[in-house]
Each structure stands twice: as C-alpha cells, then as structure tokens.
Amino acid sequence: MGKKFLFTLIACLLAFGLAACGSKESNGGNAAGAEKKKLIVATDAAFPPFESMSPTGEPEGFDIDLIKAIAKAQNMEIEVKHTGWDPMMAGLKNGSVDIAIAGITITDDRKKVFDFTTPYFTAEQGILVKKNAPAVKTVADLKGKKIGVQSGTTGQLLVEEKLGKGYSGLKGYEEVAGAIEDMRNGRIDVVVADNAVVKKFMEKLKLDDVNIIEDTSAKQEQYGIAVKKGNKELLDKLNKGLAAIKESGEFDQIYNKYFKK
Numbered sequence: 369m370g371k372k373f374l375f376t377l378i379a380c381l382l383a384f385g386l387a388a389c390g391s392k393e394s395n396g397g398n399a400a401g402a403e404k405k406k407l408i409v410a411t412d413a414a415f416p417p418f419e420s421m422s423p424t425g426e427p428e429g430f431d432i433d434l435i436k437a438i439a440k441a442q443n444m445e446i447e448v449k450h451t452g453w454d455p456m457m458a459g460l461k462n463g464s465v466d467i468a469i470a471g472i473t474i475t476d477d478r479k480k481v482f483d484f485t486t487p488y489f490t491a492e493q494g495i496l497v498k499k500n501a502p503a504v505k506t507v508a509d510l511k512g513k514k515i516g517v518q519s520g521t522t523g524q525l526l527v528e529e530k531l532g533k534g535y536s537g538l539k540g541y542e543e544v545a546g547a548i549e550d551m552r553n554g555r556i557d558v559v560v561a562d563n564a565v566v567k568k569f570m571e572k573l574k575l576d577d578v579n580i581i582e583d584t585s586a587k588q589e590q591y592g593i594a595v596k597k598g599n600k601e602l603l604d605k606l607n608k609g610l611a612a613i614k615e616s617g618e619f620d621q622i623y624n625k626y627f628k629k
C-alpha cells in the first residue's frame with residue numbers, strides 16, 4: 369500500500385467515517401481486516417412471544433433479544449427488519465437478508481436451502497379449539513374439521529401429514545392471528561400452530577372459551593437461526609455467540625423474561 373493511498377484513506381476515514389471510504393464486502397460475515405458490515409436480520413413479527421411489533425413499530429420478543437445478545441457477544445452490527453414469513457425466506461435465498469430468526473423449525477427440507485445454528489428452543493404443535501367442541505386429542509382427530517394454519521409453517525405440514533396433502537378443510541393464513549380471528553367468528557373450527565404462540569395469543573386476547581390441546585403424537589420441533597446455505601463464516605459466528613450467551617447466563621435471563629412459569 370503506497371504512502372499516498374494510505375494518507376488519502378486516513379483523511380477520508382477522519383472526514384467521512386468507515387462507510388464512505390470504499391469498503392468492498394461480500395455478503396455475510398466480515399472478511400479479515402475489513403470493517404464491520406451491518407447484517408440484515410429478517411423476522412416475521414406476528415408470532416408472540418418470539419417476535420411481535422412494539423407499540424412504536426420495532427420488532428421485539430424472545431428471538432429479537434436473543435439475536436441482539438448474540439450479535440453483541442460476537443461484535444456484529446445488525447438491523448432487525450419485520451419482513452413477514454415468505455419475504456424473509458425469499459430474502460435469505462437471494463441474499464438481501466443475512467440472517468432469519470422467527471421461531472423457524474429446523475426441517476430436512478429447509479436444510480436443503482438454509483444452514484441452521486444449533487437449536488435454541490424446543491416447540492410442539494398446539495391445537496386451539498373451542499371448549500364446547502367435541503373432544504380431540506391429536507391432529508388426526510380433526511378429520512372433517514376446518515383447520516387454520518399459517519401458510520408454509522410446520523403446522524401446515526403436520527395437518528397435511530395426518531390428513532393428506534390436499535385436505536379440503538385446510539385454510540392457510542399469512543399470520544397466525546388471522547386464523548385465530550377466523551376461528552373466533554366461526555369461519556374455521558380449530559387452529560394448529562406452535563404451542564407457545566397459541567398460548568400467548570390466548571392470554572393476549574383473553575380467550576376463555578377455548579382450550580389448547582397438545583398433540584403428543586406429533587414430533588417435537590427445534591428452532592434454529594437460519595443463514596443462506598454455505599455461509600459458514602456467519603453460521604460459525606452465530607453458533608459461537610449462542611454458545612457464549614448460554615455460558616454467561618444471558619440466554620437463561622432472556623428465556624426467563626418470556627417463559628417464566
């Protein structure tokens with residue numbers, strides 16, 4: 369590096385700061401010696417207590433606290449954006465999104481396109497059903513019922529697995545809240561979604577005429593944080609950050625903030 373170049377670079381840095389002085393960087397992670405790149409974290413902030421929108425329009429919740437703590441531990445700069453579910457997945461594929469965190473269950477199909485961190489949460493599917501409805505125990509018992517799910521989620525996969533792929537009573541929604549709304553006004557009979565989330569909605573909306581049934585025949589699910597397949601550098605950082613906040617007790621603090629019994 370020539371003296372003159374170095375001088376110009378330092379002058380530029382002093383005058384305009386890092387971003388303006390010709391940084392060239394690839395997507396995700398920081399090349400050794402390069403300055404920090406702001407990483408875009410996408411979420412679908414309609415999934416409390418994991419993510420929802422605060423009254424001032426910022427994503428908040430367990431996942432948001434988690435990714436912020438991981439970023440801090442790894443000295444990464446992040447910006448969390450509420451994109452919605454499908455745009456989040458699409459963005460991760462096309463590179464406009466670096467990291468996705470949204471209570472995303474690690475599945476074999478998703479692992480073909482994304483890489484996931486070590487699991488950070490264990491979940492189950494819950495069936496939200498009116499108290500006066502005939503008893504159900506599993507998703508397989510829901511045959512003949514109108515079932516609402518968030519489209520493209522494991523709730524949909526479970527219903528399709530138990531009742532068949534083209535099951536005519538299945539209705540897909542963009543968000544869990546829309547399905548719950550339709551159940552309340554009688555357009556559908558039940559909602560199948562991640563247990564902790566239906567529970568949170570039940571509390572939030574003070575639904576006292578419903579029950580949540582845990583389908584114990586369904587497999588447990590593990591949430592992971594997703595990056596584009598092959599982005600090993602970024603994945604390693606996230607895994608290291610996750611391990612560090614587990615070690616330091618910060619993970620437990622965040623967990624207890626949202627899931628204390």
Ligand code: ARG
Pocket residue numbers: 411412413414415419453470471472473474491518520521522523562589
């Ligand atoms: N765990 C489920 C899945 O991965 C549902 C996740 C939905 N998350 C959300 N933020 N809407 O398919």
